[in-house]
Amino acid sequence: MTNGSEAERRSREVENLRAVYQSLQHPEAQARTRQSHRGKAAAGVAVAGLLFLLGKAKFLGFLAGVLKFKTLATMLLSIGAYAIEWGWLFALGFVLLMFVHEMGHAIAMRAEGIPAGAPVFIPFVGAFIAMHGQPRDAAVEARVAIAGPVVGSLAAWAVLGAGLALEQRLLLALGHTAVLLNLFNLVPVPPLDGGRIAGAFTRTYWVIGYALGIVALLVTWSPLLLIVLVVGLWTLVQRWRNPVPGYDSLPPRQRTLIALAYAVLVTGLVATLSVGS
């Protein structure tokens, strides 16, 4: 994600909400009015569950290293901004789920030996984590890129599952939003995660991805998607014109594995898209 100007950002806010997360407003509003008590309890369970998982993975020391002031500050800012529209419980859950996605990238960067920046949240745009260093090749870039949606989707499905088990509409709405969020990030256009993954299996896939992106834009009229496509076009031209020697020469087996992982993840998300909507 790239930063736009203040004015652009402000004008995008309302549109983004409608375009990307349109379907949530109703279930969430109902959840707030009808089941605010159960909602709080269930969200508490979800937060406790997440904390338990993080602790279980001996993750806390690593987390402390990643959680810098700008992460906390921008997280709180995002929670506040989303809370105006959706209520603070939903906002808290949504930002935590974005954080889990970013942690997926952070873990992969650490595994690949690439220094990671602290995650930064931008209200109504999303979150990103900077990579301080160039990946060795397209496969490393793809692995770092897919780790976010993999971890993010597992969290989304866990929340969906909890929502189904507890018959809790707030959790269902949160899980559904997280499924949408991770699927959106897998649109195969750079700088989205999907674009970085697709770069490893075939460059021509970017053309297909770009076409898909344009269709999605015509359907949703999402300003966020428009920005992604503009930045994506620029990135594509740069990579075509200035190829890094050896960057894209991967063994066919590696390409196939990355393509397979991508296909499985997208299929899983599409299959669970209607759950909780």
Ligand SMILES: [Zn+2]
């Ligand atoms: Zn990501």
